[in-house]
Amino acid sequence: MLQWISGGSRSGKTYALVREFAQWVQQNTSVIPRERSLLFLTDTVEGRQAIQREIQSQLGSGYRPYIATPVGFMQQEVELFWPLLVEANAVHPHPPLHLKPETELMWAQRLWQPWLENNTFAALGENCEPLRCADRATRHLLDIFQLCAFARLRLDDLPQLIGDHQLEMPSETVGAIVTALKQWQRWCTDHSLLTYGITTDLFGRVLLDHPRYQASLGQRFQCLLADNTHNYPAVMADLITRLNQQGIKIVLSHQPISAVRLGLGADPDAFLPLQNQATVTELSHCPETIFGKTNLRVAIQERLGTPQLTLPQTITAIQTTSRMQLLQEVVETIATAVEQGVVQPAEIAILAPGVDSIARYVLSSELEKRGVPLVILNEQRPLIQSPHVRALLTLLLFVYPRTGIIPEATAVAEMLTVLLPREIDAVRAGLLSCYCFQPGLEQAELLPYTHYSHWDRFGYRATAAYETLRQWLSTLDASQMPVYLLEAAIQRYLWPQHLTASELAPLRSLLEGTAAYWQIYDHLPGQRATPTAERLREWIYLLRRGTVTADPAPPLRQPQGVLLATTFQYRSAQLAHPWHFWLDAGSPRWQDGGLQCLWQAPMFLRQGSASPRARVWQLESERLEHLLVDLCARVSDRLFLCHSDLAANGREQEGPLSPWVDLAVGDRP
Structure with a gap:
């Protein structure tokens, strides 16, 4: 069976x-x-x-x-089995509520604030800025809890596990880690809060x-x-x-x-x-790859062990001095091949261990100029990067008093141009924000347009739209939850603009996130009396830190075009293309495929016969080989190793694939 x-x-x-x-x-x-x-x-x-x-x-x-x-x-x-968990005294009888990862971090920091202030977990947040150390230590603690749950390890086994791996950590820190994680476990179960780690632990x-x-x-x-x-x-x-x-x-x-x-x-x-x-x-089936029908693992092992071995003619190098030149060469190569009919856009994938904003912008804008569509796989950006989200958050500051946040004049100007793009241009918005915006710690206010001595320069359309917005703001009820006001503003000002799917995704995530955030306060008995202004201030700070991202639902019909993705996203989606462009092939990040493991993740694996330290070393040494075997199995016709001598930060690049770049020969199509 x-x-x-x-x-x-x-x-x-x-x-x-x-x-x-x-x-x-x-x-x-x-x-x-x-x-x-x-x-x-x-x-x-x-x-x-x-x-x-x-x-x-x-x-x-x-x-x-x-x-x-x-x-x-x-x-x-x-x-489904919540009553059974209640009967086993594992959780509180109250119905469960899911805690999202970004809010999980915030509540965990509140719970562990005394330890974080005393820098108890400094060993977990080392090599980072002082302001980020608390965030990193908290994230590592939550990751440890989740890894223990995945491995079905008891928290009491952590000291022995850390000792077996000979980690240099004071015993007081180890004890504090165990105590803090038990406190988090108890706090979540007492309040019927479910995170990924708590859910796995209960299961x-x-x-x-x-x-x-x-x-x-x-x-x-x-x-x-x-x-x-x-x-x-x-x-x-x-x-x-x-x-x-x-x-x-x-x-x-x-x-x-x-x-x-x-x-x-x-x-x-x-x-x-x-x-x-x-x-x-x-299954012995070997798909057609750039190495032919041969055993891929053997072929890769030989070329990693003996860098002098030749590469197939289907592997080509694109080499430049600067990274901007490299991106332009990649665009030129793709556009020329598509124009000549050698390959279709949907048959091309651009992969990298990590895709930065510069590469994303240059590739999308330059390919669009050449008439080649680009599709970014599972793009998740912080909500605060959306101008529509920023405009809505600024709008809330005019409704809810005493939030402790004073909007800036530039943010007010952006709000006017985003909400009223046809009526108020950037110049008029700048003047209105300079002369008709009154900041205040208690509550910000939009003054009548006549407060500007030369108000006649605004024009009828801009003044009418501005006054309509002011009057509408005065009708809003500050006793309502912000999610209702956000939805009303979206329906009134943004929905008529016929936004694209990529512009609507952050708005949907903002509504869902705000509702979930408010629900947690109402769920916790000790937090129900927290004023709306305080809740809103913390929520806006959380958004401004960039920890909340848009998570759009996958489209029913995938758009066609050149695919841009990280190697982790591409392999997770189990995709394959005839043509591959590997960006930054000389980068050291190819050693780990761009994947940063959770804190000391290898020590939570069920090791088998190998010793813990030997197993960790083996995982590190095999990661590049596994990455190359997997990626090469997903490209059949052409592979372009794209390398620039200088990285985006101006440093010279020398990584594990640099010998391959030197060996790759051939002309672009």
């Missing part, structure tokens, strides 16, 4: 997984296709869509299995070991199919073990190397004991 499908990138694991499911369904007429008894797990939203397409292709549209990511599954299970620490929950697994699920288990946390391996003990049909797919989320909670080795109990199918 347990089957294991193993293969590399693009070897057909998902297809084989669904094929096993289809054969099982056809042999078992008792399977109810529309019930949630058919459980599919996958690592990403894109993986969920791929499984659904594959099911429809092989079985038609009649089957609607329950498809979830590991975190999504645990969230639903904790909510792994309480539910998985509860006899009634274990009995329910066999009653609720007939079949489990888990795709890409190499990207799952160890707690999911324990869940699958429980399901296997119930005699449920289980099919797993696993990739021996190239786990994308290694360092972010994934523990591929935790699933290997299941492989020993399963019927194993090895």
